[in-house]
Amino acid sequence: MSETVIPNDRPSRWSRMWNSNMGYSFRRNPVAVVSMIVFLMIAFAAFLAPVIAPYDPYDPANIDIMNSEYPPIWVDGALPEFMLGTDDQGRDLWSTILYGTRLSLLIGICAVALQAFLGISIGLIAGYVGGRLDSLLMRLADIQLSFSTLMVAIIFLAVTQAMFGSDTFNRYAVVFLIAVIGVAEWPQYARTVRATVLAEKKKEYVDSARVLGFGPLRIMVRHILPNSLSPIFVISTVQVANAIISEASLSFLGLGMPPSQPSLGSLISSGFDYIFSGSWWITAIPGVVLVVLVLVINLLGDWMRDVLNPKLYKG
Amino acid sequence: MFAYLAKRVIQAIAVMFVISLIAFAIQGNLGDPLRELVGQSVSEEVRQQLRDELGLNDSFVTQYLRFAGNALQGDLGTSYFFKEPALDVILKKLPATLELVFGATLIIIGFSVPLGVYTAIKPDTIISRIIMGLSIVGISIPVFLTAILMIFVFSVEYGWLPSYGRGDTVHVWGYWETNFATADGWTHIILPSFALASIMLPLFVRLIRAEMMEVLQSEYVKYAKAKGIKPWRIYFVHALKNTLLPVITVGGVQIGTMVAYTILTETVFQWPGMGFMFLEAVNRVDTPLIVAYLIVVGFIFVVTNTVVDLIYGLVNPTVNIARMGA
Numbered sequence: 001m002s003e004t005v006i007p008n009d010r011p012s013r014w015s016r017m018w019n020s021n022m023g024y025s026f027r028r029n030p031v032a033v034v035s036m037i038v039f040l041m042i043a044f045a046a047f048l049a050p051v052i053a054p055y056d057p058y059d060p061a062n063i064d065i066m067n068s069e070y071p072p073i074w075v076d077g078a079l080p081e082f083m084l085g086t087d088d089q090g091r092d093l094w095s096t097i098l099y100g101t102r103l104s105l106l107i108g109i110c111a112v113a114l115q116a117f118l119g120i121s122i123g124l125i126a127g128y129v130g131g132r133l134d135s136l137l138m139r140l141a142d143i144q145l146s147f148s149t150l151m152v153a154i155i156f157l158a159v160t161q162a163m164f165g166s167d168t169f170n171r172y173a174v175v176f177l178i179a180v181i182g183v184a185e186w187p188q189y190a191r192t193v194r195a196t197v198l199a200e201k202k203k204e205y206v207d208s209a210r211v212l213g214f215g216p217l218r219i220m221v222r223h224i225l226p227n228s229l230s231p232i233f234v235i236s237t238v239q240v241a242n243a244i245i246s247e248a249s250l251s252f253l254g255l256g257m258p259p260s261q262p263s264l265g266s267l268i269s270s271g272f273d274y275i276f277s278g279s280w281w282i283t284a285i286p287g288v289v290l291v292v293l294v295l296v297i298n299l300l301g302d303w304m305r306d307v308l309n310p311k312l313y314k315g
Numbered sequence: 316m317f318a319y320l321a322k323r324v325i326q327a328i329a330v331m332f333v334i335s336l337i338a339f340a341i342q343g344n345l346g347d348p349l350r351e352l353v354g355q356s357v358s359e360e361v362r363q364q365l366r367d368e369l370g371l372n373d374s375f376v377t378q379y380l381r382f383a384g385n386a387l388q389g390d391l392g393t394s395y396f397f398k399e400p401a402l403d404v405i406l407k408k409l410p411a412t413l414e415l416v417f418g419a420t421l422i423i424i425g426f427s428v429p430l431g432v433y434t435a436i437k438p439d440t441i442i443s444r445i446i447m448g449l450s451i452v453g454i455s456i457p458v459f460l461t462a463i464l465m466i467f468v469f470s471v472e473y474g475w476l477p478s479y480g481r482g483d484t485v486h487v488w489g490y491w492e493t494n495f496a497t498a499d500g501w502t503h504i505i506l507p508s509f510a511l512a513s514i515m516l517p518l519f520v521r522l523i524r525a526e527m528m529e530v531l532q533s534e535y536v537k538y539a540k541a542k543g544i545k546p547w548r549i550y551f552v553h554a555l556k557n558t559l560l561p562v563i564t565v566g567g568v569q570i571g572t573m574v575a576y577t578i579l580t581e582t583v584f585q586w587p588g589m590g591f592m593f594l595e596a597v598n599r600v601d602t603p604l605i606v607a608y609l610i611v612v613g614f615i616f617v618v619t620n621t622v623v624d625l626i627y628g629l630v631n632p633t634v635n636i637a638r639m640g641a
Contacts, residue, residue, distance in 0.1 A: 146616060146617075146620040148571060151571075151575035155612075159341050162600045162602075290460070298451055299451065
């Protein structure tokens with residue numbers, strides 16, 4: 001009995017991706033390559049913050065108020081141990097920015113994951129089931145979209161903060177932020193997914209799956225969903241950028257991360273009080289990090305939209 | 316058409332009903348009105364008696380109906396801090412916010428139309444690429460950072476423009492005091508308006524460009540070209556007209572969104588509008604004022620969206636039919 005040996009000459013997943021259309025256009029697009037590199041650098045630095053950061057900004061034992069407002073090392077009067085200077089509470093700005101970026105990224109990505117989960121489920125159901133349920137859900141999506149996310153988030157967080165008091169609020173700020181940004185933006189996904197489902201539903205492979213006796217859940221998740229992935233990817237990048245901006249805005253207003261555990265937005269906010277006294281770096285450096293982070297994500301999103309789905313773009 | 320109109324109005328009323336329910340729930344759970352009235356030093360019996368008198372022991376439905384009835388008559392409670400009717404407090408702050416939105420809208424229209432049209436007509440020139448590059452940078456800068464940057468450059472470094480407040484205003488009518496009548500008022504409104512416009516401007520440039528490029532591909536534009544009509548006439552009379560329809564719809568919706576962003580700009584510039592007031596009310600746990608703000612802002616959103624939808628339905632009959640079927 002001889003065993004059939006199946007030669008494993010299928011290229012690896014990585015090389016298939018590298019040689020695909022997307023990989024090709026990625027290599028040919030310097031903006032996308034640079035954006036990707038910058039994004040990966042920021043993401044790595046942020047998630048390895050506890051390893052990279054010279055100080056732990058959450059540990060009060062590390063913080064000395066006497067160290068506050070030292071400028072970055074290229075400015076006169078700096079201390080060599082604080083590379084980017086210190087903030088108003090005497091924390092090393094470099095460490096605080098690393099930890100803050102980690103929080104901003106974490107909240108952005110988790111919020112978008114929640115949006116995607118809600119939006120994709122609702123979009124699949126609305127598109128596949130159709131009828132009254134569909135028009136009801138889409139009407140809800142219209143209404144939800146007509147209220148700006150920021151407005152909804154500001155009011156929700158303001159009321160929660162007033163209701164629970166700032167101590168409890170600060171402890172669960174991450175959860176509240178993820179929840180409110182996640183819930184407020186589901187229609188973005190739902191509408192797009194519904195539109196692709198409506199187009200896919202008519203195709204023959206769905207009919208044959210139905211004839212084979214597969215249930216609606218399996219058809220929706222295993223068959224239709226994989227064919228609607230490209231618009232989902234495109235939306236996701238833009239949504240992550242938006243979620244990071246929303247989080248920063250909310251934290252800037254004092255409705256997000258507390259100053260004891262700052263995200264980029266709350267760092268900028270605490271620095272804003274000192275901008276008139278000349279300590280520009282507490283605001284400027286986190287501000288630059290925030291803008292660069294959002295910008296590279298937006299550039300990647302732009303590139304992806306051009307490659308995957310040029311028709312999607314409208315405003 | 317009538318059915319469509321009725322449908323939209325019913326939807327608007329339903330949304331306002333839900334908003335009022337949320338507002339009512341907030342009012343019932345946030346803070347204790349008795350403590351605000353009489354303080355801590357009152358015995359439990361008197362408290363109970365007061366509760367009965369104020370109707371705080373009534374059923375949920377009765378309390379809600381009373382709340383809604385008062386709200387419909389323009390009574391949204393009395394602000395704890397200002398000791399004035401909450402609606403009056405907001406109406407006094409409203410003109411400042413509206414002038415800010417108005418200033419920003421002027422800037423957006425003034426810049427986005429020429430920039431969007433230019434980048435659509437000549438997409439490959441260097442200037443177009445710079446404009447498009449700047450627009451994506453613009454989208455990536457949060458509005459409060461733009462505001463801070465402007466303050467730092469124009470107020471702190473150069474001292475050209477004031478960094479906070481409204482400056483000299485001129486009383487026009489009722490609660491309305493305008494910034495646009497004095498030179499000092501103008502200098503105060505420039506920075507906040509540009510900051511507020513900065514978030515929307517790139518979006519509109521990109522939107523106008525995308526729509527315009529699509530229109531330029533259409534048959535009637537080719538026909539107009541073949542007929543030998545002058546290019547600027549094709550661009551600005553024939554093409555732009557059809558570009559503006561979707562732009563106006565998006566624009567109408569974005570006016571509501573701008574109200575949200577005024578909270579950010581007003582905070583940075585300490586602009587005495589209703590967004591700034593709202594954040595102060597939150598810090599003071601001034602429940603009636605929070606509730607009144609929620610209702611007023613909800614009303615603004617619902618009205619703008621309904622009006623925009625109706626206009627769109629009037630102007631574009633295809634949308635109208637599609638939606639009526641849904």
